[in-house]
Amino acid sequence: MFRYRDRPVRVALVGPEAVDDLLEHLWGRGESEVSRRGGETWLPPVDVSETADAILVTVELPGVEPDAIALSINGDLLTLKGEKHIACDSNEQWHRFERPCGSFERAFRLPAAIAVDKVSADYRDGVLSVVLPKARNLQPRKIAIGGV
Numbered sequence: 001m002f003r004y005r006d007r008p009v010r011v012a013l014v015g016p017e018a019v020d021d022l023l024e025h026l027w028g029r030g031e032s033e034v035s036r037r038g039g040e041t042w043l044p045p046v047d048v049s050e051t052a053d054a055i056l057v058t059v060e061l062p063g064v065e066p067d068a069i070a071l072s073i074n075g076d077l078l079t080l081k082g083e084k085h086i087a088c089d090s091n092e093q094w095h096r097f098e099r100p101c102g103s104f105e106r107a108f109r110l111p112a113a114i115a116v117d118k119v120s121a122d123y124r125d126g127v128l129s130v131v132l133p134k135a136r137n138l139q140p141r142k143i144a145i146g147g148v
Contacts, residue, residue, distance in 0.1 A: 042100035062126035
């Protein structure tokens, strides 16, 4: 045992929980995690890839209802907004709350012009898949060269 700022601290090498306990002991918990997370924003993981014909966006949104997701395109900016709600029983006392919840917003500059009228989105098993076809005039094409 050693002292930090006149407070005794016990250290045991038992795993990540021990580190969490040590940090909470040193700096205190402050406000509860539940109250902090109530209006917190979070960032769902996103993958953006490109093929010859389209830009593909895949977003992990487990637990988010499809009607709580908004997707928009303005020029070359794709914006994704939404909110994840987690029902809490007021009689419960939380000891740990790690699932992300609250509102989120992500915006991405698209690397190519998009045929906006052909964009499609599918939400299945907590994963949003968006296909953004490239504008026809930007798709690669072979140009024949005439000879003399």
